Amino acid sequence: ATWFFLMIACRDVACEYHLAFSKIQKDDWQELKAGEDKSGIAYHGNPSHFVFECDEECRRGITAGSNERVTFSAWPRDASSAEHITLLVRKGSIPTTDSQQHLQATRGWFSGEVVSTVIEPATYYITVLKRHSMTPIPFVLSVKLPQTLEKLQLGKPTFGSVAKDSVAYFKFWVGRPYTDIEVYLTKLGGDPDMALSHSEVNAHPNRLVAQWRSRKSGDDEIVVRPDDEKRKEHQTGWFHVGVSGSE
Numbered sequence: 001a002t003w004f005f006l007m008i009a010c011r012d013v014a015c016e017y018h019l020a021f022s023k024i025q026k027d028d029w030q031e032l033k034a035g036e037d038k039s040g041i042a043y044h045g046n047p048s049h050f051v052f053e054c055d056e057e058c059r060r061g062i063t064a065g066s067n068e069r070v071t072f073s074a075w076p077r078d079a080s081s082a083e084h085i086t087l088l089v090r091k092g093s094i095p096t097t098d099s100q101q102h103l104q105a106t107r108g109w110f111s112g113e114v115v116s117t118v119i120e121p122a123t124y125y126i127t128v129l130k131r132h133s134m135t136p137i138p139f140v141l142s143v144k145l146p147q148t149l150e151k152l153q154l155g156k157p158t159f160g161s162v163a164k165d166s167v168a169y170f171k172f173w174v175g176r177p178y179t180d181i182e183v184y185l186t187k188l189g190g191d192p193d194m195a196l197s198h199s200e201v202n203a204h205p206n207r208l209v210a211q212w213r214s215r216k217s218g219d220d221e222i223v224v225r226p227d228d229e230k231r232k233e234h235q236t237g238w239f240h241v242g243v244s245g246s247e
Contacts, residue, residue, distance in 0.1 A: 032126065032141065034058065034070075035148040039077070040128065042085050042137045047129040052143050054121050068146045069166075070119045074128050075112025075159055077138040085139055087113035088127040091120065095127050112139075114161050119145070144168065147204065149240065162192060162245040167206050170241040171199065177235035181224040185214070185243060194220040195242040198234035205242040 008015075029051045032038055040048045058070070074087040088095035088102040095102035105113040130137055144150065144160075152158055152172040162168040174181060185194045195210035202209055211230045214220035224231050 029125070032143050034143055034145045035150050036142065037150075038141045040139055040141065042128055042130040042139050044130050044132070044134050044136075047127045048141075050126040050128070050141060052124040052126065054119065054123070058119060058145055059121055068119050069116050069163070070124075071144045071161070072115040072124070072126060072141070073112065073144070073159075073161065074114075074139055074141045077140055081111055081137060083130070083133060083135060083137050084111040085113065085137055086129050086131055087115055087141075088129070089115040089117075090125050091117075091122045092125075094125050112159070116163065149203075152241070157186075159188075160243065161189075162243055164190075164245045166245050167204070168243045168245075169204055170243070171238050172241070173238055174236050178226045180226070181222075181231070181239065183222045183241060185220040187218050187220075191217060191246050192220070193244045193246060194222060195244070196222050196224070197240055197242075199238040199240050200234060203240055205240055207242075207244045210242065 029049045030038060032050045032052045038050060072087065072089050074085055076085060087105050090102045103115050103117050105115045107113060128139060128141060149169045149171045152170050154172060160168055183196055185192060193207050193215045195205035195207055196212040197205040197210045201211055207213060207215060212222045212224060214222050
């Protein structure tokens with residue numbers, strides 16, 4: 001058995017505190033796949049644990065001398081939330097709050113955090129926790145590889161980040177031929193651009209190769225009508241979106 005001793009010192013007349021211990025079991029780690037979103041609730045003092053294995057798809061992104069990256073993102077479901085969540089990611093071992101024991105994270109959108117690192121053939125352990133206040137926060141966690149196609153839900157916004165000169169890819173299904181297709185990109189930082197193609201034409205659209213593009217300064221939008229000549233060739237099916245980072 002291993003014993004731990006903890007001393008709590010109070011500098012004021014009286015202190016209020018919350019103390020929690022947790023023992024991590026093997027079953028506590030939820031498997032995370034590239035392009036998959038995992039939902040959870042962050043409680044103060046009760047971390048959520050996930051694991052991502054750099055599998056065959058991941059290893060294809062590793063070539064000699066390349067700097068392809070894998071990106072882990074966590075953000076509150078409520079975009080108006082002022083509560084902050086913490087994302088800890090470590091390669092090959094369980095992360096701790098010690099800054100030397102996890103990969104560096106940057107502040108993301110709406111009080112979330114992002115960790116981006118060069119892809120290596122390894123197992124990545126991810127912990128999401130809430131450091132302050134007792135209010136629980138529903139959150140979403142995702143992992144993306146360079147060619148990952150993240151599925152979009154119609155009418156439901158998706159948050160993301162993309163590095164300069166890189167592209168993040170998404171896909172959505174259109175089942176009705178005589179409907180408008182409207183895709184909106186809202187800038188949260190930098191000046192991203194957007195491209196759209198049917199999957200049979202271009203699986204990874206970008207600002208140079210795509211059926212439809214929007215390169216406005218600030219927010220972007222693409223609207224495709226049923227009578228669009230390019231749309232007539234592929235009225236239904238999977239449509240892919242590429243979001244390019246320019247700044």
